[in-house]
Amino acid sequence: MKAVVCKTWGTPDTLEVIELPDLTPGAGEVAIAVKAAGVNFPDFLIIQNKYQFKPELPFTPGSELSGIVYAVGEGVKHIKTGDKVIAFIGQGAFAQQVLAPANAVIPMPEGMDFDIAAAITLTYGTSHHAVVDRAQLKADETMLVLGAAGGVGLAAIEIGKAIGAKVIAAASTDEKLDICRQHGADMTINYSNTDLREAIKNATGGKGPDVIYDPVGGIYAEPAFRSIAWRGRYLVVGFAxxxxxxxxxxxxxxxxxxLVGVFWGEFAKREPxxxxxxxxxxxxxxxxGKIKPHxxxxxxxxxTANALNDIAARKVTGKVVIQPER
Incomplete structure (x- = not known):
């Protein structure tokens, strides 16, 4: 089987695609033929040794995938050969085959395609943990989403609307904001050509947003935080x-x-x-139909290197996936 391998810390262009032996599951594991693997900004950071999670070299990056189980290890009861599944693992998804702990694998819902299934765990998991758990957003509240056209941003918009809240999407181009509106944003702000504080004030009638979802960091964090409503919750999601x-x-x-920290990976590990x-x-x-990954x-x-470089250059809207069988 073929796999992307990181042999040394560096940029995506240092990654190699090599042939490796087929994988056999051990006790408590399942072996999956990967149909799609979601690509995320942390993948770009991990291969440079710039993320909280630091695997040992060499390794195959990629943490979320969908596929078909081709073998199960001893003791596995809820998954069988031939099942279509979703898995979230620490590493290894950018490959034609992967081993996953059985407790990290869930059956794919009937009718879901592999690309959508591979795109739901990290971005939607992060945004659900942020919006529902950490911020406890309510139906009568307003949420501002920065970097709203990215994977976690669009997920946050959809989750906010599923709850019934008003959602304001902020992004850097009108094209990105069009996509935000397609995914439910009530109002939009182009912060590349608008004073962000003034735009937030106008959008909220001077009250400010009850929740601010920030996966971007940088220069927009302070003006956004200065605009927050009384008792507001500022979600620190990442620093794209x-x-x-x-x-x-x-x-x-x-x-x-x-100020509320959001670290979904640790949450998933500590509170499965x-x-x-x-x-x-x-x-x-x-x-x-309340949510649908873009x-x-x-x-x-x-x-794979192109996918990671496009994410790093913020050329991506929503999610991108690797299809190892192409």
Missing amino acids: NGEIPKLPLNLALLKGAS KANMAAMSEMIGWLRE ISARYALNE
Whole structure:
């Protein structure tokens, strides 16, 4: 089988596609023929040794996938050969085959395609944990989403609307904002040609958003936080801008506001039952048409570097996937 391998820390162009032996599951494992693997911004950071999760070299990147089980190990009861499944693992998804712990594997819902299935765990898991669990967004509240056209941003919009809240999407181009509106955003802000604070003030009638979802960081964090409503919750999701902002903490005091950290990977590891309950709720929303991952591009295994570079350059809207059999 073929797999993408990171042999040394570096940029996506240092990755190699090599031939490896077929995989055989051990006790408690399942072997999956990968049909699609979701690509995420942390994958770009991990191969450079710039992320919280630091695998040992060499390794195959990629953490979320969908596929068909071709073998099961001893003791596995809820999954069988031939099942279509979704899996979230620490590494290994950018390959034609992968081994996954059985407790990290769930059956694919009837009628779901492989690309959608590979795109739901990390981005939607992160955004559900952020919006529902950490922020506890309510139906009568307003949420501002920064970097709203990215994978987690679009997921946050859809989850906010599934709850019944008002959602304001902020992104850097009108084209990206069009996609945000297609996924349910009530109002939009182009922060590349508009004063962000003034735009937020106008969009909220001077009250400010109750929740701010920020996967970007950088220069937009402070003006957004200065605009937050009384008792607002500012979700620290990530730093796609590349710059970790330094916020004056007196702003939290003056607004009675909270800075709330969001680390879905650690949440999923520490609170697996809560994470599975969240996944079940989202699969229900998916069946009802309340959420639908936006797949903007598909890449072959030997195009993995292109996929990662496009994500890093913020050329991507929604999700992109690797299709190892192409």
